[in-house]
Amino acid sequence: MRITCTVNGEQQQADDVWEGESLLYVLRERLGFPGSKNACEQGECGSCTVYLDGVLACSCLVAAGQAQGRDVRTVEGLASGDELSGIQQAFLEAGAVQCGFCTPGLVVATADLLRRSPSPSDDEIREALSGNLCRCTGYAKIFDAVRAAAGL
Numbered sequence: 001m002r003i004t005c006t007v008n009g010e011q012q013q014a015d016d017v018w019e020g021e022s023l024l025y026v027l028r029e030r031l032g033f034p035g036s037k038n039a040c041e042q043g044e045c046g047s048c049t050v051y052l053d054g055v056l057a058c059s060c061l062v063a064a065g066q067a068q069g070r071d072v073r074t075v076e077g078l079a080s081g082d083e084l085s086g087i088q089q090a091f092l093e094a095g096a097v098q099c100g101f102c103t104p105g106l107v108v109a110t111a112d113l114l115r116r117s118p119s120p121s122d123d124e125i126r127e128a129l130s131g132n133l134c135r136c137t138g139y140a141k142i143f144d145a146v147r148a149a150a151g152l
């Protein structure tokens with residue numbers, strides 16, 4: 001089947017999509033958006049987090065067909081060309097990135113948190129990132145990055 005949707009503000013089209021394919025697969029393998037990562041493919045880790053019509057979603061759990069005609073924003077869409085977003089820069093400067101597999105999902109989740117709550121409490125940060133698993137950093141530097149991105 002053919003899927004058309006908007007990704008990061010531009011119309012995209014993928015042909016010959018199999019009904020069982022996920023939005024994550026289509027983004028990464030068919031449309032050239034490898035930022036969202038595939039770590040568990042079971043909705044457990046949050047590494048594949050994207051916006052779907054402005055709401056956070058695990059793209060590994062979204063059937064590609066469900067994205068038809070909808071608006072998708074990936075981690076690539078948070079940067080301005082080659083210029084990192086403030087959140088991405090904060091993760092870099094805080095040393096919150098090791099293997100990097102969790103980072104795109106954390107960056108998207110942080111963007112959503114700061115959109116809702118520009119000066120979040122530690123509890124709000126914890127809750128907002130609770131669906132994003134990191135196997136490497138122990139979370140302290142991730143928290144530092146979120147606080148820095150919020151200017152706290």
Ligand code: FES
Pocket residue numbers: 037038039040041042043044045046047048049058059060061
């Ligand atoms: S790859 Fe989607 S939640 Fe882990």
Ligand code: FES
Pocket residue numbers: 096097098099100101102103133134135136137
């Ligand atoms: S940096 Fe490796 S999983 Fe988070």
